[in-house]
Amino acid sequence: MPVARKRKSPLSIENLRFRQGSLRGKLISSDGPIPRSVIIRLDGHDVGTMRVRGREPQEGPFTWFVPARHYDGAVHTFEVLVTAGDDAPFVIDSFERQMDIGAAPVLHAAAAVNDRGQIEGFAWNSVQPNEPLGLELWERGVLTRTIRADQPAPPIPAEGAPDACGFAFAPQDLGSWINGRARIIAPKFGEAIPVDFASVLAxxxxxxxxxxxxxxxxxxxxxxxxxxxxxxxxxxxxxxxxxxxxxxxxxxxxxxxxxxxxxxxxxxxxxxxxxxxxx
Missing domain, CATH: 2.60.40 (Immunoglobulin-like)
Structure with missing residues (x-):
């Protein structure tokens, strides 16, 4: 239900809702083009800036994936803000929702070294199993590459996994991966995906x-x-x-x-x- 009133503005949000672990809505303008991003505020704290997608100048959808740590059984207030010109960000819509602990999204992921020297694995989101996850490759604290888990699932045990949740890449230096200086991160979850090096060390x-x-x-x-x-x-x-x-x-x-x-x-x-x- 709404908990904060937007100021008078040509901007509005259509169908603001919580679905499949995400806050979703469509930003609409009755006069002029829309901003191309929105700010998400949770319990009074800014938690992310999301791009408004689409090519229509006066409307576009946005989605913010709610991290698992916010599923604590409590009622939380979600607000969507925009910035117009030099003005400070202002709220255009909001609502409250109880975040049940049992509804928290779960990252299913694992990786290993295949016989071609690649690191391959799978990664999927329990509440959005058919939406490929974006992954980040980090080495020595630097983001070096982004990939998507949208390939056919590899032959690693992954019970219940969707068909297209796999990924594979050739590591530049396997030593960095074994000693933990390089990692695969699932940014939606803020978690590192474990990699099994047993096949190499054997x-x-x-x-x-x-x-x-x-x-x-x-x-x-x-x-x-x-x-x-x-x-x-x-x-x-x-x-x-x-x-x-x-x-x-x-x-x-x-x-x-x-x-x-x-x-x-x-x-x-x-x-x-x-x-x-x-x-």
Missing amino acids: QVAVEQVFVDAELAVTVTRPALLAACDAAVRIDGMARPSRLRELADSVQLFVERPLAEDAEDHRLQVDFVFEGEILA
Whole structure:
């Protein structure tokens, strides 16, 4: 129901409503062109500026997706504001709605590395399953690319997923993704999509043999991790090593852990990308 009165203006909103997790309406002008954006205010706080779509000069629809955090069981006041010329933003329509906790939208998403070296996955919105989600690729705090989850769903378990909710892209540097410096973000939810790297790390093979006073460790690494260095730890302690690059592997030469003792020792090989251990 309306809770605030718009000021006298040629602008109005037709059919302001809440549908499929979004605040929707159509901005209309009875005199002159409409503004091409509206401001959404929730409980007295500005929470977003939304583009008014369409090509008609005197009318156009807008949609604001309501984040899950606002579904708290309480009654909230939604207001739609516009700016005309140099005037301060003013309210042209508003209403109240109880946001039931059980109606909150849920992000269904997952990703993994496929056999072509791409990161592929799915992402869909529980309340708008047939509306492709926009996704953002971030590296080191910088937005590098936007993609849409509108491809055929990949062969990753996604029970109940719509047919066109998949995405795939070739990562520039997989090390950045494994160490968490690169992420896929679903901006509507403000959440990162988890990526499974098990298929890449499972290709790692380690062989070891004593050569005179040194332990020679040969690490076969996937081509996708070729930009990463390798390091050896014995019994949890990093050990200095000499490294030799081979065609599809690296060989590290480490001093024997202890002189001719009969005890078992734990050997660990780490992949290191930009000073951080990946696996």
